[in-house]
Amino acid sequence: MRISELSSRSGVSIATIKYYIREGLLPAGRPVAANQADYDEDHLRRLRLVRALVAERGLPVSTAADVLAVLAETGTQNGTDGTDGTDEDGAAGGEGRGVHRVLGRVFGAMDTARDRERAASEAGLTEVRRLVTAMGWRIHPRSAAVPALARALDALDQLGVRIDCRTLLPYARLAERTAEVDLDLLAAAPAGSDLAEHAVLLTVLLDPALLVLRRLAQEHHSAARQPDPT
Template structure:
């Protein structure tokens, strides 16, 4: 297909497609003339993933390019693909010289208690540690035992999440589906939690 058709099918403007090609987010098409090239379904899938990473995940063009390069080297490794696009794993280019948050020990104990396999380069433990440290500074000191019920519920949610992804062997399709089904679902999960809190409050205090 020509670039105009690629633009129509992907919903990405021709100018943006050319920009993505220059920035390495999208491979160039097969040359058919001095100023013309042909594109295929791989370009359509790649553009959908780029849109999901930039538009849904809110990543920068630079970070998106890093993730796409990392996915290309995954050899269809589903676990690593999911880790990369969902932000659980970094791309190996970030600095890790900051001091660990005060609550890091509690998070380590929680991970051990749950028996979770968390990659050494995962950014999630630090994010959780920072959140707990902020709560502690505001006078709410949560230890790992208090978080256990939440972690068990998160475990069940994760199983449901992965069940929704299907069995695609195409890493680009899997990555796009992972971003859309998990990241876009997060606001809905927060709303469900609040509705459940309202219901529990009503049953406890109004009846």
Template sequence: MRISELSRTGGVPIATIKFYLREGLLPPGQPTAANQAEYGEQHLRRLRLIRALVGIRGLSVGTAKEILAAVSENVDDTHQMLGLVIGARPVDKEKGEKEAEAEAGDDPLAEGLAEVDELLERTGWEVSEHAPAKRVIAETLTTLRSLGADVDWRTLLPYAELAGRTAVLDLDQLRDADDPLEQAERALVLTVLLEPVLLALRRLAQESESARRHGG
């Protein structure tokens, strides 16, 4: 397909595609003339993944480029690739390890992180040692306790069990996507766009449960 068709099918302006080509986010097409090239399905899938990373996940072009490079290296490792695009696994593993070592001595979240490890041990989940979500949970536990809330990792266990069932539903949505880039794009879209829906469903369920318990 010509760049005009790539633009129309991918939903990205030609000028933006040319920018992605210059920046190396999108590989060059097959030259057919001095100023013309042909693009294939892989270009379309990569373009859609770029659009999802930049437009939906809100990453900078530089960060998206780093993730795409890491994805290209792990295209045959679906688990690692999906972790990279949804932000569950660090792009630069060595950088993450060095940062963790630097913070180990005086990390204000050390206690919370230890509790997250307890939670993960109880659930049996296999996650990256430096998964960003671990710090989110640790920070939340630390903040809740500073406000006087009596919570620990045990409080989160029932929620973790619900999250585990949600993850099964999430990954089931990828079963009919054979191409790795298509899987990555779909996982990213589902993760980012469904999160507000999950929160909204929780609010509706809370209202319904309150009506059941306390409503007249």
């Protein structure tokens, strides 16, 4: 297909498609003439994924590029390249380890340079570490999620809302149940599917839907607590 058809089918303007190509988010088309290129269904799928990351999820272009780089690097490590299911160290049972590594790579790519520049307070980090200990979670010492949560607590604290480990525990238990569903869905991915892409879809692009579900639940319970059902 020509770039005009790619634009029409994806809903992304031609100018934006060319920008994504320049930034390395979308592979260039196959040249067919001096100023023309041909695109296929793989380009369309990739473009829709890029649009979801940038326009729907709101990721900076540089962060989206990092996430897509993870997809490119890990796409052949899920058994579709003829590997025998061992991990990169040659140990058996590599499938589970593969999911863990893919998630780690995806989460690392989501840790933007802009976020890393905002140092978390020691008080915030202490509360997050207390939470991790209380939940018995196995978290990597360099996990980007720990300072990210601490920065969120810092922002609340600056506005006069103090959230500590005890307050977070009920939320952490709910998050743990959600994570179990995520991992079950990843484990149930069809054979031969792209594990890294599934990880992105279920852990990155599903986030906005989970936020909306929370809003719906809040609306319901708020209405249920009113004396007048209407």
